Amino acid sequence: MKKLTFTFALLIFSACAFAQSTNLTGTDKAVFQQGLDKDATWGYIGFLPRMQDPKRIKIFASKKGLTMRVHIELNRAEIENYARFLVSRADQMEEVRNGEINITQPDGTYSTPFDVVEKKAYDRYRTTIQDVVEPVVNGGLEANLNLLKNFYNANVTSSDGEQVIFDMVFPISMQKTSWTNFAWVNAEPHAGIYNIHTVENRRTFHSPDSSYVFAGFPALWFNGGIGFHGPIASTKNSTMITGADLLEEYRPEEPATKRWQLLRAPVSAGCMRMEHINELRNMLPSDDKDAMKVQINILNDYDSVKGQTVGVKYYWYDVTKIANENDWKKIFYAGKIPSNLFEYPYYEPQIVQVKPLRGSNNAFNPNATANNLIRLPLTNI
Numbered sequence: 091m092k093k094l095t096f097t098f099a100l101l102i103f104s105a106c107a108f109a110q111s112t113n114l115t116g117t118d119k120a121v122f123q124q125g126l127d128k129d130a131t132w133g134y135i136g137f138l139p140r141m142q143d144p145k146r147i148k149i150f151a152s153k154k155g156l157t158m159r160v161h162i163e164l165n166r167a168e169i170e171n172y173a174r175f176l177v178s179r180a181d182q183m184e185e186v187r188n189g190e191i192n193i194t195q196p197d198g199t200y201s202t203p204f205d206v207v208e209k210k211a212y213d214r215y216r217t218t219i220q221d222v223v224e225p226v227v228n229g230g231l232e233a234n235l236n237l238l239k240n241f242y243n244a245n246v247t248s249s250d251g252e253q254v255i256f257d258m259v260f261p262i263s264m265q266k267t268s269w270t271n272f273a274w275v276n277a278e279p280h281a282g283i284y285n286i287h288t289v290e291n292r293r294t295f296h297s298p299d300s301s302y303v304f305a306g307f308p309a310l311w312f313n314g315g316i317g318f319h320g321p322i323a324s325t326k327n328s329t330m331i332t333g334a335d336l337l338e339e340y341r342p343e344e345p346a347t348k349r350w351q352l353l354r355a356p357v358s359a360g361c362m363r364m365e366h367i368n369e370l371r372n373m374l375p376s377d378d379k380d381a382m383k384v385q386i387n388i389l390n391d392y393d394s395v396k397g398q399t400v401g402v403k404y405y406w407y408d409v410t411k412i413a414n415e416n417d418w419k420k421i422f423y424a425g426k427i428p429s430n431l432f433e434y435p436y437y438e439p440q441i442v443q444v445k446p447l448r449g450s451n452n453a454f455n456p457n458a459t460a461n462n463l464i465r466l467p468l469t470n471i
Contacts, residue, residue, distance in 0.1 A: 131292065131306050133206060133444040134372045135183065135215040137176055137223075137241045139164060139256060142375045144383035149370075150400075151262065151318075151362055151386065152393040153274060153281070156354050156422075157400050158262045158318075158362065159393050160373050164254040172234040173226040180219045207344050207443040244435050247395060257395060258373065259434035260366040261354045261404035263322075275390045278360040284312040284386040289378040291371075293319065308371045312386050316360045318367055322352040323409040335412060354418070355407045365439040392428065401433035 139162060141147040146163040164172075185191045189203035206212045226237045235254065239246050247255040265274035275281075288311040293304035304320050311317035325331070330349045333341035352365045364370065374381040393400035405418035419427060 131444045131446075132368055132441040133183070133204075133212075134368050134441055135180075135212060136369065136372070136440040137218075138258065138369055138373050139168070139172060139238065140175070140373055140376070141168075142380065144375055144380050144385075147374065147384050149384060149386045150389060150393045151264075152389045152391070152400065153265060154390060155392040155400060156262055156264065157393055157402055158260045158364070158370070159395070159400055160258045160260070160370060162256040162258075162373065164256060166231065166252050169234050169238070169254055170231050173223050173229065173237055176223050177219060177227055180216070180223075184216070203447050205445045205447055207445055208342070210343060211442045242435075257434070258369075259400060259402045260364060260370070261352055261402050261436065262318075262362045262364050263353055263355055264358045264360065264362045265356045266359050267356050274356065279313045279316050279388050281388050281390040284388065286310050286312045286317075286382040286384065286386065288317075289371075289381055307367050310367070310371070310381075313360075318362045318364055318370060320350075320363060320365075320367060322350045322363055322365055323357070324348040324350045325409050327410065330410075351406045351409050352404070353407055353409060354404055354422075366437075368439070368441045395432070398430050398432040399428040401431050402436055403433045404436040 141162045141164070146165075148161045150159040150161065151157070152159075182191070186202045187204055187206075192202050222240070223237065226233045229237075231251065235246075235249060238254070238256075242256070242258070245256055245258050247257045249255070265277055267274045267277075288309075290309040290311070292306050293309040307320040309317055309319035326348060329335065331342075331346050333349075350365070352363065357363070371381075374384055405413040405415045407413075407418050407421065
């Protein structure tokens with residue numbers, strides 16, 4: 091049995107279903123179940139590229155548009171190795187899941203073996219790796235670029251064979267003011283350029299208010315107590331939790347304690363709440379020290395790419411109501427939708443809850459810290 095020791099916070103296991111299959115065509119499918127444990131560890135099983143060079147990845151967060159754009163510049167070698175990177179990550183996850191790799195945490199506990207609550211999502215991920223990704227490993231530049239486009243076609247902003255520009259746009263919520271009151275322009279965080287100063291790979295509470303649950307998501311702080319994190323909005327409405335309003339394929343397999351939806355609305359005093367904080371962390375460099383070097387651009391105005399105003403196809407603004415695009419745009423844009431608006435696709439949060447197996451050295455602990463997070467040895471592949 092292999093045994094690996096890590097003393098730094100390397101967030102890798104945080105889950106994604108096949109991106110193409112989860113690209114929403116209807117806003118009624120946007121749902122995120124908490125699962126069985128409020129202190130859950132979440133696993134990322136997705137297909138987003140990761141950039142290890144902090145100089146070639148930037149974050150743009152728009153206070154006016156409520157969007158976050160992660161901008162990555164991939165070189166030829168990284169494109170050619172895209173499928174190999176995905177397979178290597180998937181293989182390592184499976185080895186940890188089966189107990190073939192023991193990853194020792196700084197506190198001496200192990201993060202293996204484990205199971206997942208939403209098995210259908212994990213099985214779908216493994217099938218996609220085997221049937222779609224593995225055949226492309228030795229396929230060269232064109233095949234790997236086509237694979238990336240297969241998952242995220244609209245997010246490949248440009249490609250010329252030597253460089254690919256990749257822009258992933260996530261919905262966010264921030265500034266607690268009216269949509270039509272732009273006093274928030276002067277509120278924190280002020281427009282400007284920042285860097286992450288603290289990476290919390292697994293945050294479960296907000297001291298001193300323990301009811302303010304971060305639910306095991308990462309938190310990335312860049313301006314004192316302001317940063318990117320959960321929670322999003324939650325409800326305990328039984329109908330919402332069971333997913334009775336969803337297609338059967340999107341209903342939870344196991345009983346859930348809450349149903350979370352991001353409210354793309356002004357609901358925060360400054361922090362940017364996200365459903366996709368796990369995805370964001372997995373696009374950043376593995377090493378926290380390099381992740382902290384990534385440039386964060388806070389914008390008062392809309393974000394833009396090639397003269398187009400950046401939007402994203404996500405319209406939830408009330409956790410008790412099914413999203414309605416027309417109603418949301420009527421409120422959000424106040425009748426002034428930008429003529430050059432381009433809305434990037436919205437992808438469901440691609441994470442699953444990880445459950446350490448009974449008897450393992452890393453069973454659920456209500457006082458868990460970031461040191462209990464499952465970490466995988468992802469390097470520059």
